[in-house]
Amino acid sequence: MTTANTATPATPGRLGGVARGILRDPLALLGLCFLTAVALAAIAPGLLSPHDPLTRNLDHSLEGPSAEFWLGTDLLGRDTFSRLVHSSRSAVLAGLEATGIALVIGVPIGLAAGFFGGWFDKVTMRIVDAVTALPGMIVAIAVIAAIGPGVVQAMFALGLIFSTTFVRVTRGEVLVVREQQYVEAAHVTGVPWIRILRRHVLPNIMGPLVVQISLTMASALLAEAALSFLGLSAQPPTATWGVMVAQGGTLISQQPFLIVPPGLAIGLTVLSLNLVGDALLGVLRGEPRHLGRRLRKLSRAGSQGEAVGGAVESLAVPGAPTRLVTSAPVPADRPRDVVEPDQGETPLLDVRGLGVSHLAETRTVQIVEDVSFSVQAGETLGLVGESGSGKTITALAAMGLLPHGMVTTRGSVRLQGQELLGLRERELNALRGDRIAMVFQEPSSALNPAFTIGNQIVEALRTHQDISRKEARIRAIDLLDRVGIREPQRRLRDYPHQLSGGMAQRAMVALAISCDPVLLIADEPTTALDVTLKRQIGDLLLDLQDESGMAMIFVTHELGMIAQLADRVAVMYAGEVVEESSVETMFGSPTHPYTAALIESARQDRPRGVELEVIPGGVPVPGSWPGACRFAPRCPVAVPACTTARVPLTATPDGQARCIRAEELLQVESMGGR
Amino acid sequence: MTESLLRIEDVTISYPARGWLKRSTPAVEGVSLSLAAGQTLGVVGESGSGKTTIARAVLRLLDCQAGRIWFKDHEVTAFKRVPKWYRREVQAVFQDPTASLNPAWTIEDIIAEPIRVHESTDGRLIRGRVAELLTQVGLEPEMAGRRPVAFSGGQRQRIGIARALASRPSLIVCDEPVSALDVSTQSTIVNLLDDLQRETGVAYLFIGHDLALMRHVSDRLAVMRHGRLIEEGPAEEVYASPRQAYTAELLAASPSLDPHTRRRALAAPAERKTC
Numbered sequence: 037m038t039t040a041n042t043a044t045p046a047t048p049g050r051l052g053g054v055a056r057g058i059l060r061d062p063l064a065l066l067g068l069c070f071l072t073a074v075a076l077a078a079i080a081p082g083l084l085s086p087h088d089p090l091t092r093n094l095d096h097s098l099e100g101p102s103a104e105f106w107l108g109t110d111l112l113g114r115d116t117f118s119r120l121v122h123s124s125r126s127a128v129l130a131g132l133e134a135t136g137i138a139l140v141i142g143v144p145i146g147l148a149a150g151f152f153g154g155w156f157d158k159v160t161m162r163i164v165d166a167v168t169a170l171p172g173m174i175v176a177i178a179v180i181a182a183i184g185p186g187v188v189q190a191m192f193a194l195g196l197i198f199s200t201t202f203v204r205v206t207r208g209e210v211l212v213v214r215e216q217q218y219v220e221a222a223h224v225t226g227v228p229w230i231r232i233l234r235r236h237v238l239p240n241i242m243g244p245l246v247v248q249i250s251l252t253m254a255s256a257l258l259a260e261a262a263l264s265f266l267g268l269s270a271q272p273p274t275a276t277w278g279v280m281v282a283q284g285g286t287l288i289s290q291q292p293f294l295i296v297p298p299g300l301a302i303g304l305t306v307l308s309l310n311l312v313g314d315a316l317l318g319v320l321r322g323e324p325r326h327l328g329r330r331l332r333k334l335s336r337a338g339s340q341g342e343a344v345g346g347a348v349e350s351l352a353v354p355g356a357p358t359r360l361v362t363s364a365p366v367p368a369d370r371p372r373d374v375v376e377p378d379q380g381e382t383p384l385l386d387v388r389g390l391g392v393s394h395l396a397e398t399r400t401v402q403i404v405e406d407v408s409f410s411v412q413a414g415e416t417l418g419l420v421g422e423s424g425s426g427k428t429i430t431a432l433a434a435m436g437l438l439p440h441g442m443v444t445t446r447g448s449v450r451l452q453g454q455e456l457l458g459l460r461e462r463e464l465n466a467l468r469g470d471r472i473a474m475v476f477q478e479p480s481s482a483l484n485p486a487f488t489i490g491n492q493i494v495e496a497l498r499t500h501q502d503i504s505r506k507e508a509r510i511r512a513i514d515l516l517d518r519v520g521i522r523e524p525q526r527r528l529r530d531y532p533h534q535l536s537g538g539m540a541q542r543a544m545v546a547l548a549i550s551c552d553p554v555l556l557i558a559d560e561p562t563t564a565l566d567v568t569l570k571r572q573i574g575d576l577l578l579d580l581q582d583e584s585g586m587a588m589i590f591v592t593h594e595l596g597m598i599a600q601l602a603d604r605v606a607v608m609y610a611g612e613v614v615e616e617s618s619v620e621t622m623f624g625s626p627t628h629p630y631t632a633a634l635i636e637s638a639r640q641d642r643p644r645g646v647e648l649e650v651i652p653g654g655v656p657v658p659g660s661w662p663g664a665c666r667f668a669p670r671c672p673v674a675v676p677a678c679t680t681a682r683v684p685l686t687a688t689p690d691g692q693a694r695c696i697r698a699e700e701l702l703q704v705e706s707m708g709g710r
Numbered sequence: 711m712t713e714s715l716l717r718i719e720d721v722t723i724s725y726p727a728r729g730w731l732k733r734s735t736p737a738v739e740g741v742s743l744s745l746a747a748g749q750t751l752g753v754v755g756e757s758g759s760g761k762t763t764i765a766r767a768v769l770r771l772l773d774c775q776a777g778r779i780w781f782k783d784h785e786v787t788a789f790k791r792v793p794k795w796y797r798r799e800v801q802a803v804f805q806d807p808t809a810s811l812n813p814a815w816t817i818e819d820i821i822a823e824p825i826r827v828h829e830s831t832d833g834r835l836i837r838g839r840v841a842e843l844l845t846q847v848g849l850e851p852e853m854a855g856r857r858p859v860a861f862s863g864g865q866r867q868r869i870g871i872a873r874a875l876a877s878r879p880s881l882i883v884c885d886e887p888v889s890a891l892d893v894s895t896q897s898t899i900v901n902l903l904d905d906l907q908r909e910t911g912v913a914y915l916f917i918g919h920d921l922a923l924m925r926h927v928s929d930r931l932a933v934m935r936h937g938r939l940i941e942e943g944p945a946e947e948v949y950a951s952p953r954q955a956y957t958a959e960l961l962a963a964s965p966s967l968d969p970h971t972r973r974r975a976l977a978a979p980a981e982r983k984t985c
Contacts, residue, residue: 217809221870224769225824225877226797239814422892423863537757566756566919567963574965578974593892596965600972619969637894638967641922644929644945647904648897654862 057319064315067308074305077121078128085118089275098291107297111287116280116297123275123298127257127305130191130269130276134256135249137195142202143245147233149203150210157207164200172197173259180268187260187276190269194259198252205248209241243316250313254306261302277302382453383410384587385434385555390447392426392433394658401659403429403442407613408685409606413554416581416588418602418619420595420634424655425608431557431591435472436464451555470500473548477560479540483532489516489543490528493550500551515546518583519576538569542576549580556581559591570594574601595638599623604691607631610656610666617691627693627702629674630667665695673697714780715747715881715913716768721777721787723763736775737763739937745930747880750907750914752928752945754921754960760937761917765885768915769802781881798828801874805886807866811858817844817869818854824876843872846909847902864895868902875906884916888923900927921957922964925949933957 058064077084086106093113100108107116149157167175172194179193180186213219213236222232257277263269264278265285277298284295392404404426411417421427432438434449436456449456451472456464468474476482484492493512497503503511509528516524519542532540541561548556558577562570574597581588590601598605598619605622607615607630615628626632636649653670662668668678677696685692688702695701724736738760745751755761766772768779770792779786781800789796801824804810811820821843822836830836841851847868858866867887874882884903888896900923906912918924924931928945933954941954952958966972 216812217804217806218812220771221802221804221810221873222823223771224797224800224802225827225873226792226794227823227827231827236812422894567921567960567965568756570965571963575973594965595893596967599967599969600965601974623967623969634894635967637897640893640897640900640920640926641949641964642926644926646926648901648926650898650901651894654864657862 058312058315061315061318063311067311067315070304070308071312074124074128074301074308078125081118081122081125085115085121087115087118089114089118089122091115098287098294100291100293108291108293110280110283110294116294119275119280120277120297120301123277123280124301126187126270126274126276127260127301130187130260131253131256133188133191134194134198134260135252137192138198138202138252139245139249141196142199143206145199146203146206147210147237150207151214151229151233151237160203161207164203167197167200168204170197173262176259176263177266177268180263185268185271187264187270187274190260190263191256194256198255201252202245202248205244206241209244210237213237213240247313247316250309250316254309254313257302257306257309382450384413384415384452385589386410386448386450387430387434388448388450390430390433390449391445392429392438392442393445394442396441399659402445402661403611403658404433405611407447407608407611409613409616411555411587411589411604413587414581414585415603416590416601418598418605419589419591419608420593420598420605421608422593422634422655424610424657426611426658427591427593427608428559430608431474431559431589434589435468435474435557436461437468437474466500469496469548469553470551471553472555472557473551473553475541475544475548475556475558475561477563479535479537479544480532482544483540483547485532488529488531489535489546493528493547496547496550511550512546515550516543518580519543519546519549520572521546537565538572541565541569541573545573545576545580549584549586552584553586555587555589557589557591560593561590562597563592563594570597577601595623595635607634610661611658612666612694613685614667614695615688615691615693616685617688617693621688621690625702627688627698628667628695629671629697629701633670633672673701713746714744715782716743716745716751716915717780718743718764718768719778719780721764721767721774721779723760723767723772723774737937738767740777741934741937741939742777743932743939743942745881745913745915747913748907748911749929750916750927752916752918752924752931753934754918754924754931755934756919756960758936759934761919761934762885763937764934765802765883765915765917769800769883770796794828798824798877799879800881800883801877801879802883802885803867803870803874803887806890807863807870808858810870811866813858816855816857817861820858820869821854821872821876824873828877839876840872843876846875846906847872862895863891864899867891867895867899871899871902871906875910875912878910879912881913881915884914886917886919889919896923903927920964921949921961933960 058068091114093109096105096109096113097111098109099105102108105115105117107120109115110119145160149160175197176190176193179196180190183189219232219236222236227235260269260276261278261281264276265282267282270276270279280298281295281302284298287294387410388408390404390407391402394401394403407426407430409417409419419427419431429438429442433444434456436459438444444457447457451467456467459467483489487495490509490512493515494505494508497508497511498505512528513524516527521527521539521542527535527543532543535543545561556577561577562573565573577588577590578601580586590598592598602619605617605619606613607622607628609630615622615626615631617627622631623635626635630651633649633651637651640648642648651670656662656666662679664681665671665674665678665683668674671678675697683694683696685694686698688698719742721738721741722736723738741760741764743751743753743764753761753764763772767774768786770786770789774787777787781796784796786796818837818840821840825836825839829839837854840854844851844854849865849868849872853861858869861869870887887903888899891899903914904927907914914927916924916927918927925945930943931945931948932942933940933948933956935956940956941948941952943953948957949961952961
């Protein structure tokens with residue numbers, strides 16, 4: 037994705053952010069309060085309990101709740117609330133013991149298994165599999181049968197069993213972290229492995245571990261209660277919540293309320309632990325919780341009646357763009373020709389005054405501002421810019437595929453005269469993959485790894501067209517053949533991971549053109565490929581365009597590809613279009629100083645020793661754009677007037693440019709001065 | 711070239727076969743290369759040509775099945791455990807500037823790691839060195855407390871370069887260090903690498919796929935295909951008059967910045983005008 041730092045998941049290093057995330061979740065906050073109360077009761081029961089938990093008072097045997105005994109009394113007249121408070125210590129200790137043992141055994145084994153792999157990993161995981169296959173309670177009961185009943189023994193047994201979960205979680209996380217390039221970089225630096233484990237691996241797995249701890253505590257509490265109830269854990273007079281439930285059970289006919297307080301205490305504690313664990317998981321995964329409402333509000337307030345409306349909540353997540361072709365089924369009798377393409381007069385796609393904002397935690401940041409361009413049928417528009425210029429976001433906005441947290445605030449996007457902004461998600465789905473299609477930079481992440489290539493193309497075809505599975509298969513073979521995949525029949529049964537980078541990109545193109553789109557948006561389709569494949573994919577796209585007459589938007593930072601493929605070019609810088617012209621004019625006599633500098637910096641085939649041309653400074657990030665001309669701080673020909681007022685787009689002989697010195701520079705150039 | 715810093719002799723590397731009965735095919739076969747101190751050897755090829763495999767073998771992240779790699783007078787392929795001095799002398803800059811920096815660490819911690827391992831754990835000395843390195847790669851020393859997320863792709867690659875320089879190596883393996891960057895950023899990073907070579911005399915083993923850029927960065931250039939060395943020679947010679955048809959092909963594939971060379975006809979500029 038071009039725009040960085042959107043919806044950043046909390047990294048494990050930033051515990052402050054995690055805490056804030058939990059505090060913002062009311063349920064988790066409630067759970068946290070309850071857990072604090074339990075912890076307090078466990079540490080200092082005397083502070084909370086109104087009576088001595090052991091004082092017998094046979095006058096008040098088996099009473100219900102009253103002003104004196106808040107939760108009633110038991111058979112011996114002891115205050116239930118006080119007993120509950122005092123026995124919370126054993127509950128907490130039991131949970132801590134089981135979890136602690138599981139942690140101490142599970143984490144080192146998981147670390148070693150994940151980090152070193154090999155035979156140790158294989159043997160460990162087989163043992164873990166075997167232990168996991170056994171029902172935990174039965175094993176605990178067996179261990180107790182061998183070493184005798186008691187809380188400590190019971191929790192030791194449970195800890196052993198729970199440790200397998202920790203082995204699994206730790207190993208899984210280590211396997212992910214181990215493959216990170218920064219761990220490789222540490223190896224190359226010569227960092228000893230123990231230090232790599234401690235400094236790189238462990239901090240990264242803290243998050244999932246904390247979640248696992250809270251869930252294990254809950255399981256341990258429940259198991260302890262169950263074992264106590266069976267008389268296998270704590271023995272009277274030691275009161276645990278499980279023992280209290282057991283005692284209440286025997287007296288249920290005389291005082292049915294007796295069983296309620298300890299039952300509730302167990303239930304609420306487990307629930308609280310789960311709520312907190314859940315919230316932790318959410319925060320660590322970076323799931324935004326209350327964004328939906330703000331998004332809706334903004335899209336309603338900010339637009340000129342063209343709000344994205346209902347579609348906002350289900351905005352596409354980056355990295356899961358397969359949605360656009362495999363989404364909800366659409367009625368087959370949908371009218372295909374909403375507006376006839378009108379050659380020459382109306383452009384195929386017309387984008388006017390498009391604005392996109394990102395809703396950050398505290399403020400709204402403009403990402404794309406007042407972007408306008410149009411594409412004719414059969415034409416290729418190059419959308420060029422550096423990272424952070426907003427080119428990808430512009431393309432995604434046109435398809436209604438903005439990542440979560442971003443919203444179209446103004447403007448219009450018309451496809452063959454039909455307004456796309458404000459369409460419902462269902463209506464957009466009917467369009468996407470049918471009349472508009474998209475090719476992404478990373479075919480490996482855009483193709484669904486769980487389905488064969490054939491499956492995905494057939495699915496796309498049948499979503500948009502009323503054809504049988506058999507017909508769709510024949511079409512799919514034909515499509516793979518058209519994109520230059522050899523032995524298409526065999527390749528149809530391949531999964532995406534079985535294809536090489538170039539092949540996968542071809543398959544992605546086949547998927548995109550499956551329903552004969554009138555507009556193909558290609559977002560950096562060749563950036564991840566090497567030069568030979570770049571050329572091949574570029575040629576393929578041109579061939580397909582010649583055959584079908586579709587329009588194409590080619591989004592890229594690779595100027596060479598633009599020179600080879602595009603008819604017209606829109607250059608973007610810091611969220612706005614700074615120049616729009618034919619490809620010949622752009623490379624031959626660019627108007628905007630940024631365009632000229634960009635082209636110079638791309639001339640890299642200079643001999644050794646000759647310094648490459650660069651643009652000094654960097655692209656300003658959204659939110660810190662200069663008020664007037666956004667390129668002025670880096671511009672070699674800037675004058676004081678460049679920093680006073682916002683620069684409008686003005687007409688040039690072959691398009692438009694956003695530079696107050698445009699005319700002047702053109703004249704200098706025509707005199708051969710540049 | 712008499713005195714070579716790095717010598718790769720007839721090296722063959724295969725990845726272990728996946729699954730039974732499948733024979734492993736070598737990723738690199740019988741490749742010999744040599745690099746003099748303070749110079750740059752460019753290795754260019756398509757994906758799957760084995761160029762990255764060579765880089766990983768030099769870094770001893772992979773083992774060779776046959777052949778030898780020499781660094782100065784030591785046989786790298788004979789190391790049972792890679793000695794600390796080799797890790798100090800041979801560093802790496804990776805392709806993905808984001809993935810190669812631990813997101814939870816500050817820039818100072820990232821750049822300080824090689825210093826801590828190889829030089830000193832003295833806090834003040836480390837802070838001084840980090841500030842010096844940041845300046846050297848064109849970043850503000852005041853940025854040391856920030857995390858990678860606060861930096862752009864090009865800045866992150868600068869941080870990666872600063873880390874590689876921290877142990878004062880004599881060879882840096884650059885595995886496609888600019889492929890993931892914007893064109894304009896690529897040029898600034900390449901200029902930076904050039905400057906640093908002039909200042910410190912470090913040698914680069916530079917892996918890349920764009921012959922045009924490789925011509926600029928390399929003293930000598932090696933072209934690889936399907937795990938074999940196709941041609942090797944002074945960069946300017948390989949670029950200007952390739953001896954092998956494949957090298958010429960690779961050259962032609964590089965998309966030209968001149969739209970007049972393209973296959974589709976250009977529309978006459980006056981034919982149409984938008985808004």
